[in-house]
Amino acid sequence: MTYPKPSREQFPNDFIWGVATSSFQIEGAHQADGKGPSIWDTFCDQKGKIADGSNGHAACEHYHRWQEDVELIAGLGVNAYRFSMSWPRVQPDGRGEWNEAGFAFYERLIDALNAQGVALHLTLNHWDLPQALQDEGGWANRKICGHFTRYATEVARRFGSRLASICTHNEPWVIAVLGYEQGIFAPGIQSRAQAMQAMHHLLLSHGMALQAMRALGLSTPMGIVLNLSPIYPASESPEDIAKAKLDDGLILRLYMDALYRATYPQDVIHHLAEDAPVVHDGDMATIAQSLDFLGVNYYTRNFSSCGNPWDVASTGNQVTDMGWEVYPQGLTELLCRLHQDYQPKVLMVTENGAAFKDEYKEGVIDDESRLAYVREHIAATRAAIEQGVPVCGYFAWSLLDNFEWASGYAKRFGLVHVDFETQKRTLKNSAIWYQHFLSEKSRGSN
Template identity: 55%
Template sequence: MNTSPNFDFNNDFPPDFTWGVATSSFQIEGAHDADGKGPSIWDTFCLDPANIKDQSDGTVACDHYHRYREDVGIMASLGVDAYRFSMAWARVQPDGKGAWNEAGFGFYDRLLDELAARKIRPHLTLYHWDLPQGLQDEGGWLNRDTAHRFADYAHEVARRFGDRIEAIATHNEPWCTANLGYGNAQFAPGVADLKQSIQVSHHLLLSHGLAMRAMREVGSRAKLGIVLNQWTADPATDSPEDRALAEFEYARSTAWFMDPIFKGHYPELALRGHGANAPEVRDGDFDIIRQKIDFLGCNYYFRAWCSSATPPVPAPAKQGVTDMGWEIYPQGLPELLVKLKAEYPELPPIYITENGMANPDKVADGHVHDPQRIAYVRSHLHALKQAMEAGVDVRGYFLWSLLDNFEWNSGYSKRFGIVHVDYATQQRTLKDSALWYREFIAARARA
């Protein structure tokens, strides 16, 4: 393992650049029904073992609910500045509306105290896919009223914690909620209906705007924004068909969420492509959605590779693929960020809120050797620095993930963590990538 301060690229990040790690509530907390927590759509989705690759569930996960002090201690040992995590809505409001659960809020109160004691700044995400089942029973995100219930939730969280939190993101990757939850049934709630998925995407954006307004009413000091998974889309060949496919892919994914927030409308190319499946938009909706945001969170893992051939031409994957089968393509990160800067003049500061890789890691003699992950992170930080040198205002980087965890419909079969978790014993073991990241951050501090 390379632990030398020479990290093979320009390591001259700004001195106030944020270095963090990230997790999400359902993936690590466990304690699925502890202290009054209500069920979420993922609790329900996991009841059908056919939905999860290894027939597992999130009832225990990493038991972070009971082991958060140990986990915050690990963060402190790494020297990170910040921790991005999400709140389980059903833990603090079991039905998604009505009474608040003080015991649930108590957990996050203790977590914030522990982070403050370790001088780690909290970056909170309000929604990372675990909708209270009570709201799903009333239509979930297909029901426009859920957007208003989300705003109520955002208001209460900001009222209670807004002065103790560095930043609050409304949603994590609404593209996934809409397309994987409602488009192809891979994720909870397990619906496969293209028209519904597109309507859900609109309600998610509406809920973002309503929540931004609600949190601003509170007057908290936290920076407010949203986290989007984003990518460029490259044609497999120069054929008109492949170029058209790539243009549509970018419009229906990255631009579909960016344009309403920054331009007040959906991209015309995507609307034409969706045709009769285009969402119902009411008068005034875009005025709500187009709220000023203080930051944009960008989650980057891969590019879209667009081939119209049958079967499709595979991506070249010159740098290999991750254990998810995703092409490793770090140069897509500066390509994306420079493109966003050019297309959206009102673009606020950006945080890379997720970036990392799944790897089939194993403990051997008390160690976990994951040179592939070290190479992945190094290459993406090099690419990120190129974007910053091109003038993109990037303020921080959050490595996904702190812990191996419940990887949604893959269950525990995929490991994204820089800390290995033995799910039978809950033993945490720092992987070589964690030691590398610690040394990288320390070298930055010494510079």
């Protein structure tokens, strides 16, 4: 399926156009001004965990180069910036005293971007949990819900009136499954029971935090961000069809049913058996707080098979440097399915982008594949809106090439190239296209 090339005028005048980052991936300054260690600092120190043996100590040095990056963001012509706060930067142990130097950094950043007319969309937890809390069990320990709620309330009290939205957690599935079940992300634990308990506590802390932040009287929209994708059976065999339904339950329905229906899907709970989370009376009602928006991170579709669930070679579609199939129509399908099945008030595409191997030639990065990816997914977003889906925004992932978690610095998602030796920023052609797309009401050659 090929979408018509999009134009800015096809979208509402108040549509949110942005770029996104996360604290650990860009800030660096891992011990600066009283910041405490996070689970990702610890994980990077373990041999063999990061593909290129790197860490986030420097990353993009955004903590020291934030003024340059503010100008970069404003220069793109976006009206919004999605970023995350580093919990251990503002509360080193995840409990106890606040670190005012850390809060001062975010205050400067927020004020500078607001002055440029860029709205701030804050994520409270984009994976960099304070290590001190992990030492007590992390997200698998129910006590963390209270710690997170206190942190969220303090951030909302200080900054809520200057923010366009607040997201509690980014991609709880990744935290729980990749971090606590598969162990390929921080904190590197391999226990399905702990993973499912972590999942429940992430959702419970989300609900508790929403209640506490709203008690402050803020009108700031509040929600959560999930990583979601359509899941197809890899064949027409009954086994693959059943596996696809189960995987959809584990990745999408487990979270969406809890958030919108105050229940976990029974087929998934039955499958988890003794690894199903312990749920206390009242937990599900707390989780299912009314959401002002649902953030959706989409990169590709997935296949389920009793054999190899990631084999998409037979589709003939382009594959990114992450090995992910380029499939923009999956975004349209996903947004329409969420609207039909759960009726969120508002949907935002909070991350969408692609890693490709970039060639830097005489100051130019002609990343045609990334440019086409962004353009086609913007068109896919438009197609969902045309079908009545209330999508209010699109954030490209990511602003900068950065520390790409377990891949280190080997995978580049940025619209802006970063030379990690000199920290020089250079707009790729994808960034220039996005800039032109946003600045011109009608472009016959988009």
